[in-house]
Amino acid sequence: MSKQSKTIEEKMNELREMTAWFESEEFSLTEAADKFKQANALAKDIEKDLGELRNTVNELKQSFET
């Protein structure tokens, strides 16, 4: 993950909020360009994370025999 501080889910939620802003009542033309740049950067970050993330598979040492 390129940014450990946020999970993919958090980033996806952030992107959803950012893109929803463009359809919301809070939309302002003066802020639109900056918001678009931020959303675009976040989208690229998510794509990068999705491409790089790998799973860690641990086989437990415990025996479950009875």
Add this chain to the structure above:
Amino acid sequence: MENLRLQVSEFIALTNQTLEYAYPSVEIEGEVSSFKVNQNKYVFFDLKDDEASVGCFMTVWQLRTPIEDGMKIIVTATPKLTNWGKFSLTVRALRPSGEGSLKKSFELLKAKLEKEGLFSPERKRLLPSLPKHIGVISSTQAAGYADFIKIVNDRFGGMTIDVAHVQVQGAAAADQIIKAIRYFNMLEQMPEVLVLVRGGGSADDLATFNDEQLVREIAASRIPVLTGIGHEVDVSLADMAADVRAATPSNAAQLLVPDRRELVADVRHRMHGVIPAIERRIADYHDDVVGQLDSALGAIDTRIDDVHNELTMTSRVLGEYNPQKVLARGYALVRGDVKPGANIDIERANDVITAEVKHVKAK
């Protein structure tokens, strides 16, 4: 042995030792008859075939599959001579044998657990949308497990997957799976979801997943459980008690995590939607400004019309005060000193008359 003289109890003990040595554990297949449960603790039945019959004893706790008279079963038991000289089998475990008995046992347990509400939809919990910690219970040598892990790794990443290796068929399987479920549920950092996977197999192989205690353990799990057992057509009681049932191990992987390619497509779709949104907002602004200008011009036109109307009205009123109009209606304007003997001018609409005043009288 010929000269061996024993007390009865010694003989019975010796016989049991001999039996235990000869048959420490024996599997016997037969049909159940005279099934009964005493004091809700002890189970008695006869196991018979066409030519013979033997009494069986076990505890209710050991009876993990419902049985009834006429069902064909396989018992795992130790032969024993009781203190009353009766020969019986002490049963440690049993399982239905043959398709008919498996189905009958399945239906009996299903009805029992359904009545208790173990399968009710209200109990079902949602799976986490993007889990970070998963607990998997399966045999790591099984093809179903390999399919599951391969598809999960292909679809999504960044997760910790803890795998409990257990038997997924055979007499010990249910207890091992139960132990693994308990293990995960007792962890301080519990996984967000438990996945129980096993590939396809015969009805007998999959009978593990119809074990009453296992089904109850799944229903009682604090962690949501996803099952992917057998093939599409194989529906076990474990599946019915789970929060989510997948048709196969591969399908379990698909239900568990989203496909990263779909997420990327979603992200791109969202971003592609932003430009038209901005364009729409700009068009809205433009329409708003044009609308306001139209409104202002309309207000100016209205004001001009109002002033014009007011002017026309005033002009009309003023016209009524014009003396020529009064004379035209027949009135006359008198000028001069109004006293007897003096001349006065009387102006009418079309002429002026000069006249002498003869007499003046107050009204």
